[in-house]
Amino acid sequence: MKIEVLGCSGAEFPGFNPPGFLIDGKILLDAGTIGASLSENAQWKIRHIVVSHAHLDHIRGIPFLADNIIIKNKRHNVTVIGIAPVLKSLKNNLLNNKIWPDFTMIPNVEKAVIKFLEVKPGKQIEINGYKITAYRVNHSVPATGYIIQDRRGKRLLYTGDTGPTHAIWKEAGRAKIDRAIIEVSFPNKMEALALETGHLTPKLLRKELDKIKMPPDKILITHPKPQHLKTIRSEIKKLGIPNIRLLKDGEVINI
Ligand SMILES: [Zn+2]
Numbered sequence: 001m002k003i004e005v006l007g008c009s010g011a012e013f014p015g016f017n018p019p020g021f022l023i024d025g026k027i028l029l030d031a032g033t034i035g036a037s038l039s040e041n042a043q044w045k046i047r048h049i050v051v052s053h054a055h056l057d058h059i060r061g062i063p064f065l066a067d068n069i070i071i072k073n074k075r076h077n078v079t080v081i082g083i084a085p086v087l088k089s090l091k092n093n094l095l096n097n098k099i100w101p102d103f104t105m106i107p108n109v110e111k112a113v114i115k116f117l118e119v120k121p122g123k124q125i126e127i128n129g130y131k132i133t134a135y136r137v138n139h140s141v142p143a144t145g146y147i148i149q150d151r152r153g154k155r156l157l158y159t160g161d162t163g164p165t166h167a168i169w170k171e172a173g174r175a176k177i178d179r180a181i182i183e184v185s186f187p188n189k190m191e192a193l194a195l196e197t198g199h200l201t202p203k204l205l206r207k208e209l210d211k212i213k214m215p216p217d218k219i220l221i222t223h224p225k226p227q228h229l230k231t232i233r234s235e236i237k238k239l240g241i242p243n244i245r246l247l248k249d250g251e252v253i254n255i
């Protein structure tokens with residue numbers, strides 16, 4: 001499994017883009033960054049977008065990708081995968097013919113540029129040999145993390161945005177996780193805000209990791225606020241957990 005980090009930040013600045021992880025060039029995990037990082041040809045290779053939740057920093061690449069498809073007049077579509085409330089929010093609040101055209105109806109329902117595929121938490125689906133399962137996490141809006149397993153059995157865990165949670169850690173303990181991409185948004189001193197908004201700090205992360213029976217092989221941190229990056233990095237280091245580090249925009253991870 002090859003994971004290209006198109007973005008892994010909890011805000012936007014030059015060099016710091018919102019979350020988007022491209023798996024083997026074909027499946028995009030969250031869509032905070034697409035067109036700002038990928039060439040036109042690379043954008044055509046995306047056939048599925050797995051969305052954790054409907055916050056703008058996780059979906060904002062979708063409308064621009066849809067626009068690029070229609071401008072090119074390609075007979076092409078992309079399937080957006082998520083739980084029902086997330087898809088509903090995308091339809092009602094983004095692709096609503098007000099904020100952006102409704103690409104689930106353009107050029108028509110059958111050939112629509114954007115198609116939706118609903119997943120239910122805990123129920124595995126299979127897409128081109130990838131086994132994908134959503135797990136509810138604890139955020140300020142309906143949200144899921146995902147475990148994605150490729151044909152070779154390599155398993156990636158992604159939390160999306162979450163505060164302290166349970167279901168995904170329980171599942172993570174059942175079989176080896178090769179890479180876990182886990183959010184840490186705030187430094188320890190902002191714990192109250194983190195809990196209120198459904199996010200983690202390094203200290204809260206420590207408690208979450210204690211919930212997993214079998215620790216992941218490697219832990220990669222996503223979604224830090226760039227304004228607090230230095231503090232978060234040093235607090236993560238102080239946890240003394242082996243094989244943990246912060247992700248960087250543009251890096252490529254091979255499992
Ligand atoms: Zn969020």
Ligand SMILES: [Zn+2]
Binds near residue numbers: 010055057058
């Ligand atoms: Zn976010």
